[in-house]
Amino acid sequence: MLEATNIRARIGKVEILHGIDFTAKAGQITAIVGPNGSGKSTLLKAITDEVDFTGVVRLNGQDTVTMHPWELATQRGVLPQATMLAFPFTVIEVVRMGLLRGISDERADIPARALSAVGLGGYGNRFYQELSGGEQQRAQLARVLCQVWHPIVDRTPRWLLLDEPVASLDIGHQLLVMQLMKDFASRGGGVVAVMHDLNLSAMFADQMAIIKAGNLLLSGTPGVVMQDDVLSKAYGCTLKVNTPAAAGQSYILPHLALGHLP
Amino acid sequence: MIADIAPPRDRRRTARQAHFWLAGLLLIVGITSLAIGASGTSLWSALHKLAAGHPLTQMEQVVLWDIRMPRLILGVCVGASLAVSGAVMQGLFRNPLADPGLVGVSAGAGLGAIMAIVLGGLLPVGVMALVGYWLVPLAAFLGGWGSTMLLYRVSTRRGRTSVATMLLAGIALGALAGALSGILVYMADDAQLRDLTFWGLGSLAGATWTKVLVACPVIVTAIVVAASLGNGLNGLAFGEATAAHMGIPVQRVKNAAILTVAAATGAAVAVSGGIGFIGIVVPHLLRLATGPDHQPLLINAALLGACLLLIADVISRVVIAPAELPIGIVTAILGAPVFLWILLRRRGLVDL
Numbered sequence: 001m002l003e004a005t006n007i008r009a010r011i012g013k014v015e016i017l018h019g020i021d022f023t024a025k026a027g028q029i030t031a032i033v034g035p036n037g038s039g040k041s042t043l044l045k046a047i048t049d050e051v052d053f054t055g056v057v058r059l060n061g062q063d064t065v066t067m068h069p070w071e072l073a074t075q076r077g078v079l080p081q082a083t084m085l086a087f088p089f090t091v092i093e094v095v096r097m098g099l100l101r102g103i104s105d106e107r108a109d110i111p112a113r114a115l116s117a118v119g120l121g122g123y124g125n126r127f128y129q130e131l132s133g134g135e136q137q138r139a140q141l142a143r144v145l146c147q148v149w150h151p152i153v154d155r156t157p158r159w160l161l162l163d164e165p166v167a168s169l170d171i172g173h174q175l176l177v178m179q180l181m182k183d184f185a186s187r188g189g190g191v192v193a194v195m196h197d198l199n200l201s202a203m204f205a206d207q208m209a210i211i212k213a214g215n216l217l218l219s220g221t222p223g224v225v226m227q228d229d230v231l232s233k234a235y236g237c238t239l240k241v242n243t244p245a246a247a248g249q250s251y252i253l254p255h256l257a258l259g260h261l262p
Numbered sequence: 263m264i265a266d267i268a269p270p271r272d273r274r275r276t277a278r279q280a281h282f283w284l285a286g287l288l289l290i291v292g293i294t295s296l297a298i299g300a301s302g303t304s305l306w307s308a309l310h311k312l313a314a315g316h317p318l319t320q321m322e323q324v325v326l327w328d329i330r331m332p333r334l335i336l337g338v339c340v341g342a343s344l345a346v347s348g349a350v351m352q353g354l355f356r357n358p359l360a361d362p363g364l365v366g367v368s369a370g371a372g373l374g375a376i377m378a379i380v381l382g383g384l385l386p387v388g389v390m391a392l393v394g395y396w397l398v399p400l401a402a403f404l405g406g407w408g409s410t411m412l413l414y415r416v417s418t419r420r421g422r423t424s425v426a427t428m429l430l431a432g433i434a435l436g437a438l439a440g441a442l443s444g445i446l447v448y449m450a451d452d453a454q455l456r457d458l459t460f461w462g463l464g465s466l467a468g469a470t471w472t473k474v475l476v477a478c479p480v481i482v483t484a485i486v487v488a489a490s491l492g493n494g495l496n497g498l499a500f501g502e503a504t505a506a507h508m509g510i511p512v513q514r515v516k517n518a519a520i521l522t523v524a525a526a527t528g529a530a531v532a533v534s535g536g537i538g539f540i541g542i543v544v545p546h547l548l549r550l551a552t553g554p555d556h557q558p559l560l561i562n563a564a565l566l567g568a569c570l571l572l573i574a575d576v577i578s579r580v581v582i583a584p585a586e587l588p589i590g591i592v593t594a595i596l597g598a599p600v601f602l603w604i605l606l607r608r609r610g611l612v613d614l
């Protein structure tokens with residue numbers, strides 16, 4: 001269980017989040033959605049103690065402020081929206097960094113397996129800085145996967161906290177990575193992902209939370225959240241959700257501007 | 263995916279093998295450094311005598327034991343210290359061009375040394391008697407230490423150090439130290455000016471056992487601490503937030519990095535003046551050869567830094583023998599083109 005209570009976050013003097021309650025369950029994918037600049041990344045950064053915030057964040061029942069960095073690192077892996085690397089590391093060197101606490105023989109093959117899992121099997125000896133944006137994001141995901149390779153350790157779930165893990169990927173790799181997240185969750189781990197794509201979120205997420213202007217607008221299952229009025233209010237434009245009975249999965253078809261709400 | 267056609271190129275092995283190659287090189291360069299000198303005293307004949315149980319002449323004892331040996335040890339310590347401080351600073355700032363010279367640490371140490379040379383005469387006789395020869399080294403050390411502390415205060419808020427603020431504050435501090443040094447140089451008399459020039463160009467010529475005892479324990483401690491920061495600096499290459507998520511105690515790594523750099527640079531500047539470029543060139547060459555992993559890099563930097571400084575020292579002693587060039591001139595002539603080459607190669611990348 002990941003519980004964030006009454007989160008207020010400020011960057012500089014500006015308050016970005018105005019008291020958000022957010023929970024995510026292990027064994028599920030929880031998607032955070034919302035328009036650009038609504039505070040999705042900031043919420044994830046507050047949960048991971050990257051920005052100043054007030055409120056309480058509990059990870060598996062423990063207040064994260066009281067936990068040591070290495071203790072947190074064993075329980076959750078965090079993928080930022082983009083990662084700039086200062087030195088010319090190769091891809092496999094980057095991924096191995098997920099095993100910072102030392103590589104035992106038992107774990108030595110994990111980096112290569114993580115790389116294959118994100119579809120970068122042959123890329124180990126390429127320079128990270130020479131990869132495309134989408135490939136870099138997948139290499140970083142492989143690193144984060146290494147860090148929490150087993151979704152459950154000592155009956156405690158481990159967490160993947162991901163900021164736009166698929167935003168810069170092509171559709172094939174989007175599905176690959178979403179499936180990877182689904183697999184991690186189905187084996188008992190917890191996944192929280194900031195998502196850009198509502199259709200992918202509806203397809204894979206168990207829970208969705210919509211953020212608008214620093215507040216939680218609504219959270220619930222995709223069925224609850226993927227409603228015309230909810231999405232139209234969140235994104236400030238008229239949106240039409242379709243749910244064909246055969247697929248049982250909601251999706252939005254892009255329309256030409258149907259007029260902005262006041 | 264065309265996976266695994268080429269065998270995986272594992273730079274970790276190369277980097278670890280480099281420990282042994284560089285240690286071997288250091289041994290050879292060290293012996294060469296002992297054997298070469300203006301006096302013509304032969305290391306080999308002295309060793310023969312020792313092996314045969316004959317006593318050394320007074321001359322041999324003085325030249326080998328009191329002149330060349332402390333110079334060798336000081337050279338090893340200073341070279342290692344400059345290269346390791348450079349590597350640590352670059353890791354901390356996430357910038358391969360960072361150097362203690364860049365953030366005002368060297369300038370602060372220099373100001374301390376210049377104050378000691380120019381204003382030392384104003385000190386009460388009792389104090390002078392107490393510190394004696396240690397005045398210049400001590401003042402340089404305090405200057406480097408003080409400027410690092412000030413820098414740290416300016417750029418740290420609520421336990422978080424902003425690298426950008428630190429870099430800019432370092433430039434301001436460096437300029438201030440330079441200006442104050444300028445005023446002092448203006449006040450100096452002719453004899454002091456000669457001392458200042460000599461010190462400013464950098465030299466190992468004044469090496470004595472006293473200097474070895476002042477500087478080397480500090481430098482060795484700093485290098486040992488720095489060598490334990492490899493993982494932390496690797497993590498920092500991903501940015502502070504990501505490093506923390508990897509489980510690295512970021513603030514502690516940064517504190518340790520800053521303190522070791524201050525100690526190592528202060529001690530090195532104190533005993534050898536402004537020897538440039540070792541701190542940038544050595545880590546850069548090693549990164550090209552064996553990759554940026556800080557764990558082997560820091561150890562290799564210490565070894566290669568020591569080798570290069572000894573080689574520069576030998577060159578400085580032989581090119582215009584029996585006189586000698588300040589070693590700072592040699593490292594600048596060898597290092598500046600390499601530095602420019604690094605800049606040219608990086609011109610396309612404008613990120614900090």
Ligand SMILES: Nc1ncnc2c1ncn2[C@@H]1O[C@H](COP(=O)(O)OP(=O)(O)O)[C@@H](O)[C@H]1O
Binds near residue numbers: 012035039040041042
């Ligand atoms: N470093 C920063 N300084 C000032 N404002 C920021 C900073 N980072 C984000 N913001 C502001 O905070 C708000 C939320 O940003 P963010 O959480 O990144 O949005 P998103 O939902 O697109 O991830 C935006 O209005 C953005 O302008």
Ligand SMILES: [Mg+2]
Binds near residue numbers: 041
């Ligand atoms: Mg964002």
